[in-house]
Each structure stands twice: as C-alpha cells, then as structure tokens.
Amino acid sequence: MLVVERLTKRFGGFTAVNNVSFKVDRGEILGLIGPNGSGKSTIFNLLSGTLPATAGSMRFDGMEIAGLSPHRIINSGIGRTFQIPRPFHRLTLFENVALAGYFGQGRDSRAKAEEGAERALAAVGLTTDRAASVDGLGAAGLKKLELAKALATGPKLLLADESLGGLDDKEMDQAADMLRKIRDELGITIIWVEHIMGVLMRVVDRVMVLDHGEKISEGLPAEVSSDPRVIEVYLGTDAGSTQAAAARERR
Known part of the structure; x- marks a missing residue:
C-alpha cells in the first residue's frame, strides 16, 4: 500500500529524517517509535503533505505523493490525527x-x-x-x-499520532483496542506513533524504530524489543552493550 524510499528532510544544516525506507502492507498496523526528536512526527508531516520532502519517494497505492498538497493527499486516502486535539x-x-x-x-x-x-x-x-x-x-x-x-x-491509511497521550491506564487500553477495531472492522491500515510502548507492542503487527532521524530497527514486536540497538537507545549504553554481548554469545 505504502512504499517509502530514501526519505530525507533537512531544515538548513539539520537533518531531521535521513534516508529512511520502509513499506506498509494493506491491513496491517505498523508501530513507529523512537525518542523525542527522532523524526517520527516529521515523517507524519511528510506523509500528510504538511512538509515537503528534501529527497526520496513516497508511493501510495502506486501513486507518488511527494510534492502533493495536504488536501490532495487526504483525497487520495491518507488521514491523520494530531497529538494535541484543537x-x-x-x-x-x-x-x-x-x-x-x-x-x-x-x-x-x-x-x-x-x-x-x-x-x-x-x-x-x-x-x-x-x-x-x-x-x-x-x-x-x-x-x-x-x-x-x-x-x-x-482514509484507507490512518496516521495515528500519539493516541494515548494524557490518558489513564484504562483509557489507554480502550484507545488501543479501538485502533485495532478500526483495522479489523473498517479495514483501515494504520501507522501508529506512540511513546507508551507497552500498550503499542501488544497491538501492532510490526515496529519501526527511529533514532536521530535514522531507522535503527524494524521487525516483529518481540524482535525489536530484544534488539541491542533499541535497548541502547531506551536504556542507555551499558544496557545496550550488555545485551549486544549476550546476543553474540547466543550466536
């Protein structure tokens, strides 16, 4: 459904998204995670036409959408939410x-x-x-x-931007279940940006992790959760190095 290749966004001398490629299959929920400033919202802004890409390709249902205005992208079948409802x-x-x-x-x-x-x-x-x-x-x-x-x-593709922010535990579970229901019952494919990883991981089919604008990991939730690069980003260098050593020993 969506194929993104070598997507890049620069703001002057700062590169917010650097050479990121990924695809989203019809009917799946892709979780997009990473620390603050990793490029998640920038990718949503590029996909929705809010920002123009510096380089790269974004093909949705076979149509190149890079350079299209937001209303043309919405009309093509991509809808999005925003972190702060207004x-x-x-x-x-x-x-x-x-x-x-x-x-x-x-x-x-x-x-x-x-x-x-x-x-x-x-x-x-x-x-x-x-x-x-x-x-x-x-x-x-x-x-x-x-x-x-x-x-x-x-929408045929929904960009859900931090749907759990500001909610209590019960409300977070309900919101996550609602996203899964939207996929299952309405047939809408979803890319979900979220910081509450424990809830996200039980709902999504695949996960992509960004750090400093670059993709550092992608795969099934269990695979990404045990990736030393991801552990290092979220838990610190020592934890990541320990996990990496353990992974090498298992090989």
Whole structure:
C-alpha cells in the first residue's frame, strides 16, 4: 500500500529524517517509535503533505505523493490525527467531524460529509446528537474526537499520532483496542506513533524504530524489543552493550 524510499528532510544544516525506507502492507498496523526528536512526527508531516520532502519517494497505492498538497493527499486516502486535539469550540461536536469529512471526501456533497461524520462518531463511541457540544469532553473524549475527524475523511491509511497521550491506564487500553477495531472492522491500515510502548507492542503487527532521524530497527514486536540497538537507545549504553554481548554469545 505504502512504499517509502530514501526519505530525507533537512531544515538548513539539520537533518531531521535521513534516508529512511520502509513499506506498509494493506491491513496491517505498523508501530513507529523512537525518542523525542527522532523524526517520527516529521515523517507524519511528510506523509500528510504538511512538509515537503528534501529527497526520496513516497508511493501510495502506486501513486507518488511527494510534492502533493495536504488536501490532495487526504483525497487520495491518507488521514491523520494530531497529538494535541484543537476542536472548534464554536462548532458542535457533529459539526467538527462533518467539517473534516467535507474536507476529505464530501466536497461536492454536504450529505456525504454528514454521513461520514455519523459513521465516524459511531465508530469511536461518541454521540451523534447534532446539538452536542465539544466542551467537557475530557482527554479521552478529545482523543476520540480527533480520531473521528480523521475517520470522517474516508482514509484507507490512518496516521495515528500519539493516541494515548494524557490518558489513564484504562483509557489507554480502550484507545488501543479501538485502533485495532478500526483495522479489523473498517479495514483501515494504520501507522501508529506512540511513546507508551507497552500498550503499542501488544497491538501492532510490526515496529519501526527511529533514532536521530535514522531507522535503527524494524521487525516483529518481540524482535525489536530484544534488539541491542533499541535497548541502547531506551536504556542507555551499558544496557545496550550488555545485551549486544549476550546476543553474540547466543550466536
């Protein structure tokens, strides 16, 4: 579905993403992890057209999307959430989601956008009452609203950016289960950026790890969790060196 080759993004003399290649198969959930500043959000901004790539190729369903505007990328079938939900408080809950649906797939039909909003709100468990306010939703409700807005655009590929931030343990489990349900029941492929690795690892099919803008590991969750390079990034040099020595002994 998505093939990214040698993707690079430079800001002046700083390289935020350096020569990263990966692919996403239709119907899978790919976890994208790494420390702060590793390039995760930059990759999402490149995939969604918010930032132009310095170099590299991004092919979605066989179409090159590098250089396309955000609305053309949304129309092609890529939707995304944002880490910090910012709803329009002058609009109702339903209107917030319908607006996203109109931008994504209902440009020629208000009815189509509203139908998409109904489906998206129901999918995330929020009310479809057209008079309901966004005020008082709380952290979990705002995350659901952000997800509903992305779903209303009619994506084939969803870029989920830190869907667990600000949630308690129960809410995190519910949000993770919701992402898996979106994949299983709606058939939407997902790339999920997250810092809460314990929850992410039990949901995703594969994991890709970034550090300083470069891909350092990719594979099944169990493989990545035991990769000495990943352990070094998250636990420090001594832990990584110990794990690397143990891995060499096992060989």
